[in-house]
Amino acid sequence: FDSLPPAHYKETMNTILVWMQQSEAKLSVPQVAIAEYEIMEQRLRELKALQSSLPEQQKGLNYLSTTVEGLSRRAPAEVAQSYRSEVEVVLGRWKKLSALLAEHCQKLEERMTKLQRFQNDTKTLKKWMAEVDVFLKEEWPALGDSEALEKQLEQC
Numbered sequence: 001f002d003s004l005p006p007a008h009y010k011e012t013m014n015t016i017l018v019w020m021q022q023s024e025a026k027l028s029v030p031q032v033a034i035a036e037y038e039i040m041e042q043r044l045r046e047l048k049a050l051q052s053s054l055p056e057q058q059k060g061l062n063y064l065s066t067t068v069e070g071l072s073r074r075a076p077a078e079v080a081q082s083y084r085s086e087v088e089v090v091l092g093r094w095k096k097l098s099a100l101l102a103e104h105c106q107k108l109e110e111r112m113t114k115l116q117r118f119q120n121d122t123k124t125l126k127k128w129m130a131e132v133d134v135f136l137k138e139e140w141p142a143l144g145d146s147e148a149l150e151k152q153l154e155q156c
Contacts, residue, residue, distance in 0.1 A: 005083065009067045012060045013090070019057055020093055023050050027100055037119070040112050047105045054098060061094060 026046065034040050068087045072080040135155060 005067055005071055009064065012063055013086075016057055016060050016064070016090060016094075019053070020090075020097055023097055023101070024093075026050065027097070027104060034111075035115070037112065037115055040108060040115065044105065044108050044112065047101060047108065051101055051105060054101075057094075061091065064090065 034043075064087050068080075068083045071083055075083075138152075140152075
């Protein structure tokens with residue numbers, strides 16, 4: 001019985017594995033070009049929620065590592081090695097998941113900034129085009145009215 005982990009170990013392992021599987025599924029959603037800022041905001045909120053749950057899951061990982069260290073001292077070598085291997089696999093997935101999550105958040109924030117800038121530039125351009133349209137539809141001054149012609153030339 002000394003070579004078996006406590007029941008809490010298996011519960012914690014299962015909880016972390018389920019959380020990682022759900023997180024990996026959310027991160028595996030294809031990164032498509034989204035032109036709607038609200039959708040991007042929603043996606044960022046989801047990713048930030050995952051990031052904020054990392055510390056809580058980290059506590060479970062710390063518990064697993066500590067428990068495996070204790071088992072290693074009192075369990076047969078092959079049993080201890082199997083638990084160490086199991087935890088190492090989980091830690092590897094954890095590191096990859098954490099890095100991927102941070103990367104996705106950063107990229108999404110950058111894309112949101114670019115989209116916001118593009119939308120502002122588009123709004124400015126549309127306003128300018130409307131002003132030019134009004135100008136072009138104005139009545140042309142008479143040929144002999146040099147003052148009006150100069151004024152229109154300045155506007156051009």
